[in-house]
Amino acid sequence: MPRPHRPSIAVRHALRKLGLDMRDARRRRGLPAGVVAQRAFTSRPTLQRVERGDTSVSIGIYAAVLQALGLLDGLSQLADHMRDVAGVAMATEKLPQRIRLRRSSESRDG
Secondary structure: OOOOOOOOHHHHHHHHHHHHHHHHHHHHOOOOHHHHHHHOOOOHHHHHHHHOOOOOOOHHHHHHHHHHOOOHHHHHOOOOHHHOHHHHHHHHHOOOOOOOOOOOHHHHHO
C-alpha cells in the first residue's frame, strides 16, 4: 500500500507563508472569512486551512481564494519563462558555438 505524500519542509514553509500572506491580504481588504470563502466557492473551514498553508488543500482552491482576493494574476507569473533564471542559463549553455548556413541546390547550380 502506498504511503501518503509528505511534502518537504521547504514546501510546507512556502505554503505556510502563502497562506499567511493570503490571510493578511484578506484582512487588509477588510473582508470577513465567510465572504472570501463564498466568493471562492469553498467553505469557511477550507479557507482557514488555506490560510494555515495546509498542504492537502488543492491548488485549485488556493487559486480560487487568490481570485476572490484579486491576486490571481500573480499565480500565472510564478513559473513564467522570463523569470526562470536557471532554465535560461541552461538553454544558453546549450547554444551552438558556430552556426553554418547550408547551401541550397539552387546556389550550387547558379
